[in-house]
Amino acid sequence: MWDYSFAVPSMFIISIILVFYFSLPRLSLRVNRTFLDILVVEGVVIFLDVVSSWADEHYAETSNSVLYILNGLYFVFFFARAYVFFAFTATVFRLDPGKRPMTTSLLRLPCVVAAVIAMSCPWTGLIYSIQEDGYHSGALYDLVYYIFFLYLAFSFFIIFAYRKNLDRRRHRYSIFLANAVLLLGLIVRRMYPTLLLMDTFCIMAVIIMYLAFQNPEFYLELRGSVFNSTAFRDYIDENNGKLHDKAVGMVVHNYHEMRDIYGGRQIDKGISLISDYLLQNFEGCKIFYYRKGRFIILGDGTMSFHDVISTLSKRFNEPWTADDLELYLDVSFVSVEITDKVESADALLNSMIIAMDKADKLDSREPVIISDNEMENNKKENILKRLLVKVVDEDKVEVFLQPIVRADNGQIVGAEALSRIRDDDGKLIPPVAFIHIAEKNGRINKLGEQVFEKACRFIKENDLEKIGVHWINVNLSPMQFMKADLAERYDSILQKYGISPEKIRLEITEESMIDDGFLRKQIHSMQKKGFKFVLDDYGTGYSNITRLKKCPFINVKLDMSLVWDYFNEPDEILPSMVQAFKHMNFTVTAEGIEDERMAKAMRETGCDYFQGYYYSKPLPLDEFLKKYNT
Numbered sequence: 001m002w003d004y005s006f007a008v009p010s011m012f013i014i015s016i017i018l019v020f021y022f023s024l025p026r027l028s029l030r031v032n033r034t035f036l037d038i039l040v041v042e043g044v045v046i047f048l049d050v051v052s053s054w055a056d057e058h059y060a061e062t063s064n065s066v067l068y069i070l071n072g073l074y075f076v077f078f079f080a081r082a083y084v085f086f087a088f089t090a091t092v093f094r095l096d097p098g099k100r101p102m103t104t105s106l107l108r109l110p111c112v113v114a115a116v117i118a119m120s121c122p123w124t125g126l127i128y129s130i131q132e133d134g135y136h137s138g139a140l141y142d143l144v145y146y147i148f149f150l151y152l153a154f155s156f157f158i159i160f161a162y163r164k165n166l167d168r169r170r171h172r173y174s175i176f177l178a179n180a181v182l183l184l185g186l187i188v189r190r191m192y193p194t195l196l197l198m199d200t201f202c203i204m205a206v207i208i209m210y211l212a213f214q215n216p217e218f219y220l221e222l223r224g225s226v227f228n229s230t231a232f233r234d235y236i237d238e239n240n241g242k243l244h245d246k247a248v249g250m251v252v253h254n255y256h257e258m259r260d261i262y263g264g265r266q267i268d269k270g271i272s273l274i275s276d277y278l279l280q281n282f283e284g285c286k287i288f289y290y291r292k293g294r295f296i297i298l299g300d301g302t303m304s305f306h307d308v309i310s311t312l313s314k315r316f317n318e319p320w321t322a323d324d325l326e327l328y329l330d331v332s333f334v335s336v337e338i339t340d341k342v343e344s345a346d347a348l349l350n351s352m353i354i355a356m357d358k359a360d361k362l363d364s365r366e367p368v369i370i371s372d373n374e375m376e377n378n379k380k381e382n383i384l385k386r387l388l389v390k391v392v393d394e395d396k397v398e399v400f401l402q403p404i405v406r407a408d409n410g411q412i413v414g415a416e417a418l419s420r421i422r423d424d425d426g427k428l429i430p431p432v433a434f435i436h437i438a439e440k441n442g443r444i445n446k447l448g449e450q451v452f453e454k455a456c457r458f459i460k461e462n463d464l465e466k467i468g469v470h471w472i473n474v475n476l477s478p479m480q481f482m483k484a485d486l487a488e489r490y491d492s493i494l495q496k497y498g499i500s501p502e503k504i505r506l507e508i509t510e511e512s513m514i515d516d517g518f519l520r521k522q523i524h525s526m527q528k529k530g531f532k533f534v535l536d537d538y539g540t541g542y543s544n545i546t547r548l549k550k551c552p553f554i555n556v557k558l559d560m561s562l563v564w565d566y567f568n569e570p571d572e573i574l575p576s577m578v579q580a581f582k583h584m585n586f587t588v589t590a591e592g593i594e595d596e597r598m599a600k601a602m603r604e605t606g607c608d609y610f611q612g613y614y615y616s617k618p619l620p621l622d623e624f625l626k627k628y629n630t
Contacts, residue, residue: 008050010199014043017210025225027235027286030096034088035214041081042206046199048074053196059134067130068122075118075127079147081202083111085182086151092175092213093162096238107154114147148186155179174212178205221289226275229349232288232296236338236345246303247348249334250312251356252293253363262327267293270327273320281311290349294356298338305335305367313365332359336370344382351378385441388434391421392443392450398422399454400618401472403628404589404611407603412628416473416507416611417455418618419447439479448480453493455504458621460497467628473505473534481508481522491529501530507557509536523551534589538562548584556581558607560592566605567598575605582606 018039026032052070055062086107117140121127126140159176166172185201219231227235236243252258259267271293278287278297285299297308312331320327334355338348351370359368391397397419404414421429438444452474459472480486494501506526523533534555535548539562548556558574566574581588590602593612602610619627 010203011043011046011050013203014039014046014206017206018043021210021214024220025227027219027227027231029234029238031088031091031213031234034084034091035209037084038081038088038206038209041077041084042199042202045074045077045081045202048077049196049199056135059130064130067135071128071130071135072119072121075121075144076115078144079111079114079118082148082151083108085179085202085205086155088209089155089158089175089179092171093158093165095158095162095165110147110150114143117143145186145190148182152179152183152186171212174208178208178212181205181208221275225279226287226289226295229288229290232290232298232349233345235286235298236348240344243338244301245338246299246301246305247336247338247352248297248299248303248305248308248312248367249336249352249356249359250295250297250331251334251360253330253332253360255293258293258327258329266325266327269322269325270320270329273322273325273327277315282308290353294353296352301337309333309335309365309367332356332362332365333367334359334370335367336375347375347378347382350382351375354378381437384429384434385437387423387429388421388437388443389441392438392447395450396421397447397450397454398620399451399458400620401624402611402618403469403616403624404473404609405615407590407599407607407610410599410610410615412468413609414471414473414505415469415624416618417451417475419451419475420618435477439477442479444477444479445483448475448477449489449493451475452490452504453496456493456497456499459499459503462625464503467625469628471503471505473507475507475536478509482518486522487525487529487531490526490531494529501532505532505534505555507534507536519551527552537591548581548586553586555587555589555609557589557591557611560612563590563592563598563602567601570601578605578607582608 021036021039048070052067052074055067055070059067117124118127121129121138125136125138127138127143128141129136129138156176156179159172159179163172166175181201181204185198185205188195188201189198219227219234221228255267262270271289274295275287275289278285278295282297282299285297285303288296288298290296299308312333316329316331320329334352336348336352336355351374355368355370355374362368398421400418400420401415402418403412404416405411406413419431419435421434423429435444438447455472455474464470464472476486483489491501494504526533532554533552534557535551535553536557537559538556539559558578562574578588587608588606589609589611590605590607591611593599593602593610593614595614598612599610599614616627
C-alpha cells in the first residue's frame with residue numbers, strides 16, 4: 001500500500017549527516033543543539049514512518065498493541081518534527097525561548113495537545129484506528145497537516161518580522177527556502193499520502209540548513225580544529241550574563257616578522273601544532289584562534305591563570321618541530337575574568353585584542369590583566385560606535401563654527417567648521433571622542449562630506465561677507481585625503497550650491513603628509529577645482545620647512561601645544577619659525593589663544609590670525625550668526 005522507495009534512501013542520508021555532524025568539534029550553542037534535535041527527531045520519524053507503514057501493511061501478522069505503539073510514536077514524533085523545525089528558525093533569528101518561558105510554553109502547546117490526542121487513539125480513534133481489516137484514518141487525521149502548517153506559519157512570520165536580526169542576506173534566503181521546501185513537502189504529502197515523500201522534502205530542508213548554518217568552516221579555524229573568532233563571539237553573546245569563566249589570551253611575538261623569517265607555510269604549520277597542543281593539554285577548556293598568532297583559552301572559574309601561563313611558557317622555551325619544520329617562537333599573555341559585567345562578545349574580544357597588542361610590545365611573559373575599568377571604557381566606546389553609525393547614517397552630524405580673527409585688531413575674518421554629534425540625551429560629544437572611531441570604522445568619509453556640504457549650504461543661505469566672514473575652513477582627515485575621487489566629490493557639492501571655492505579652505509594635518517608624492521598629486525588635483533589648503537596642527541607631526549615649501553599651502557596653523565609651550569617658556573625658535581613661514585608667503589594662525597597675554601605674545605611673533613576660546617568657543621550655526629550679525 002505504501003511506497004518506501006523515497007523513505008529508505010532518506011534514512012541513509014540522515015545517518016550520513018549525523019556522522020558528519022559528530023565528526024567535528026561543536027560548541028554548545030543553541031543553534032547547534034536545535035539542529036541536533038532536528039537530526040534526531042527526523043531520523044526517528046523516518047524510521048517510524050517506514051516501520052509503522054510496513055506493520056500496517058502486515059496487520060494480520062502484527063498485534064494491535066504493537067500497531068498502536070508504532071503509529072502512536074510516529075504521530076508524536078511527526079508533531080515534534082514540526083515544532084523543532086520552527087524552533088530552529090526561531091533560533092537562527094536569535095530569538096531566545098529561555099527569556100520568555102510563557103511564550104515558549106504557548107508555542108509548544110499545539111504540539112503537546114496533538115501528541116496527547118495521538119497517544120489517546122487506542123481508545124478514541126480520533127487520528128487513526130486499528131480495526132479488523134487494518135489501519136484506518138480517524139476524524140481528526142487532518143490535524144497532522146494543520147499542526148505542521150501552523151508551525152510553518154509561525155516560521156514565516158518570524159522570517160518576515162525579524163528579518164533584520166540576520167545580517168547576511170544569504171542566511172535569510174536559506175532559512176526561507178528551507179521552510180518553503182517543508183511547505184511543499186506538506187502539500188505533496190496531502191496529495192500523495194502513500195508515497196512517503198514528505199521525508200524526502202524534510203531531508204532537503206535539513207541539507208539546506210546544514211549548508212547554511214552548520215558548515216564547520218563557520219566556526220572552525222582552518223589551520224587546526226580549534227574554534228575561530230566568530231565562534232567566540234556567538235558563544236559569549238549567547239551565554240552572556242551566565243558566565244563566570246576565565247580567559248587567557250596568548251599572542252605570538254612579532255607574528256608578521258616571523259612569517260617573513262620562516263615563511264607563511266611554515267608559520268601556518270606552526271599554528272596548527274600550537275592548536276593541537278592546546279587541545280591536548282587543556283581538554284576542559286575551549287580553544288579559539290583569532291588571526292595573527294592570537295589564541296584565547298576559555299576555562300571555567302576554577303582555571304588557574306598561573307598554571308596555564310606557566311605550562312605554556314615552558315612549552316615555548318622549546319622549538320615547535322614536525323618533519324621539515326623547526327620554529328622558535330615567543331609569546332605574551334593576557335588574563336581576564338569574564339563576569340556578568342561584560343557588555344558583549346565584541347566588547348570582550350576588542351579588550352583582549354587591545355591587551356594582546358600591548359602584551360606583544362612589552363616583550364614579557366607576565367600577563368596583561370584586563371581590569372573592570374578597561375571593560376567599562378570599552379563598553380562606553382562601543383556605545384559611542386553605535387551612536388556614531390546612527391548619527392552619520394541619518395545625517396544628523398551638527399556643524400559648529402569657531403571664529404578666526406585678525407591678530408592686529410581682533411576682527412573676525414573667517415571660521416573653522418567643526419563636527420559635533422549628540423547622544424540620546426541630547427548631550428554634545430566633542431570630536432576628540434569620536435573622530436578616531438569614525439576613522440577606524442570608515443564613517444569618516446561620509447561624516448566629513450556631510451560637514452563640508454552643510455558648510456556650503458550655510459554659506460549659500462547667509463550673507464557672510466556682511467559679518468566679515470570671507471571663508472570657512474573645513475577639515476579633511478588623512479583617510480578622506482586618500483580618496484581618489486575627492487576632488488570630483490567636493491566640486492560637485494560646490495556646484496550643487498553654487499559656491500565659489502574661494503569661500504572654502506580645506507585643512508589637512510601633518511599626518512596626511514607622509515607620502516609626498518600622493519600629497520602633491522592630490523593637492524594639485526583639487527587645486528584645479530579651485531580649492532586652497534591650510535596646514536593644520538603644525539608641530540605635532542612629520543613635516544618640516546623643506547617639505548612645506550613643496551606644497552602650495554596658503555596658511556599654517558600652529559598647534560595649541562606649540563603656542564602654549566612658547567607662552568610658558570619663550571624662546572627664539574617659534575618667532576624664527578613664524579618669520580620663515582611668512583618669507584615663504586604663508587600666513588600664520590595661532591590656535592589655542594586663551595587670554596590677552598597669549599594674544600599679545602603671539603602677536604609679537606608675527607602671527608596673522610588667532611583662534612581660541614579668548615575670542616569664542618565653537619558655536620552652533622544659529623548662535624554664530626546671532627553673535628556676529630549684531
